[in-house]
Amino acid sequence: MIPYEIQILVAAFLFAIGLIGLLTRRNLIFMLMSVEIMMNAGAFAFVASGARWTQADGQVMFLFVLTVAAAEVAVALALLILMHKHFKTVDTNQLNSLKN
């Protein structure tokens, strides 16, 4: 059995990868993927914790995260396609019309 601390560290490591990807990438598709990684890191931490305290709640929460992630991807990808149609780009440096 892998120690609980290691499991949490792996989750934190995954989360960090996602966060760095989110902050450094300019392409919205990659940013979306980074967000997915971060979500899975969180879900991983839930599962690990569920095993640690022998509670089913952690795995239930994982199912919820999966559902939310699926919905999020569906919406976000639709937005991305529309954005691409409209602006001909998915580069966040050029998508700055929120300014002012």
Added chain:
Amino acid sequence: MTQPIWILPALPFVGFLVLALAGRYLPKKGIAATGIGAIALSFLYALYLGTAFLSDPAHRMEFTLWEWIRIDSFVPSLSLSIDSLTYIFILVITGVGGLIHWYSAEYMAEEEGYARFFAYMNLFVGFMLTLVMASNLLVLYLGWEGVGLCSYLLIGFFYRDPANNYAARKAFIVTRIGDTALLIGLLLLIREFGTLDIQTISNNATSVLGANTALATAVALLLLGGAVGKSAQLPLQVWLPDAMAGPSPVSALIHAATMVTAGVYLVARTHALFILSPLAMQTVAIIGALTLLIAAISALFQYDIKRVLAYSTISQIGYMFLALGVGAWSAAIFHFVIHAFFKALLFLAAGAVILALHHEQNMFKMGGLYKKLPTIFWTFLIGSLSLAALPFISGGFFSKDSIIWYALASTNGNILLWTLATVGAFITSLYTFRMIFITFFGTEKTHVHYIPGKTMTIPLIVLAILTTFGGYIELPHNIAHVQLFSEFLSASLPAVSIKSTLPPEGILQLVVAILSLAGIGLAYQLYYKTEPTYKTSPVRQFFLQGWNFDKLYDTLFVRPFVWVSKTNASDAIDEVFDYVGLQLKKLGNTLAMSINGQINWYLASMVIGFIILIVFMIW
């Protein structure tokens, strides 16, 4: 049975409401009918009420509408009353006012704001009736401020020209100075009497204030301050010539016949207070005598026909104040009535001339109009004869003659007042006929493009008849014993007290009569024999500007005030608030730079903020 006398002022107020709310949906005929009808009904009702006075001049009608305010023991009610003095004012206001409304129906036909005009005029008549019918001074003050408001609205009637708005503001502010004095006077009265009911005050004046005390003088002088402002007397006369910016019917109604005599009414109404203070009476007489002379001389140098009439109004009201000051109360009111007739007539006729010449007001550009506009000429001439006080054939003679006589004969009168009044009479006839000769004789300089119709000429004719025959109800007592007017007023106003030894009245009358004829003769020599031209010189300019009172006040009051305001606009306290405001604005600008539209920047900010939160929580 109590008569519902509140109907008198209520009718014009209803007319105002109808015109103000529904005026834009009414056709022009409907507007004129509403405006004139409200005043005419009021006049007819006043005539009906007058039957009670025929048998008993001391008759008095009262009507209390409701309690207005309750402050401890001071409980003024909204109450109206009519006695013989008020009744005369009501007849003039609704009668002359009605004729002027009628005339306006044609005069204003081509102007925009037809309904607005009649609405304001009705509102004015309503407030003026409130003023004269008030049975307590607070209600009087309500009407007083109301007519001031209407005056402001109507002077600035042609609001597109900034000069008119300036004239309107000037009238409003200058009269407000007098109103402030009046208000302080009223507060003093409340302190002393605990009420503003005119009858209570009059009955208890001697016991509360005491004869010839400083308090009585202060009260009388403060009331006089209000009267001087409203009636355009020295030193607050500067607003009236500028008030001619309004349409001619407005000048006729407000700035000649009725509103400007509100000051005369106020002094006559509160005569019980003035009698207590010989000093205040003297002041009234001196103000009147000086004003009548100063304004008459100014009138001599004007080129604008309406300004001549404006200065002559100031001068004639000066005569009324002189009469009040020497205690000849009913003579002042008699001159008010005759003056209302002939001055309304003169202003309306002048308005007809101005309209006929396409808004030309400069007399030196008129000339030769007696052939083109015969009706206007004859009515104008009749009005002028009254103004110049031509003996026996004009109403003005009888009213002015008695004032000049009492200026000497009354116990308060003296030879100086008489001299000023007599010289004034000479100058009056001189400037009046200067106006006649320049306007109606000589060569024609501007083409007549419009002949006034019947709607305008009939009121002129009616006023001309009233002017001529109105004088015969009160004849000088050395000629015939006909004193209907002062007998009628005797119930409201005390009789004048006469000195015991006096020069023969007939000789003095002859002097005044000869002087007024001499004035006409001189005008004939100067302005008929030779073609008049308008000349300028520093002296003429001085009198044209009305003795430069405007410049004097500008230097003494307006500029220092503007200077103080400007200095105060950026004082030390202001600096502190300005500094705080400026720093906050800078901070805001700095923070606004963070809103740059970069999603990564937002995300990074979120992450940094989140990390900071976690760090704090763990601590």
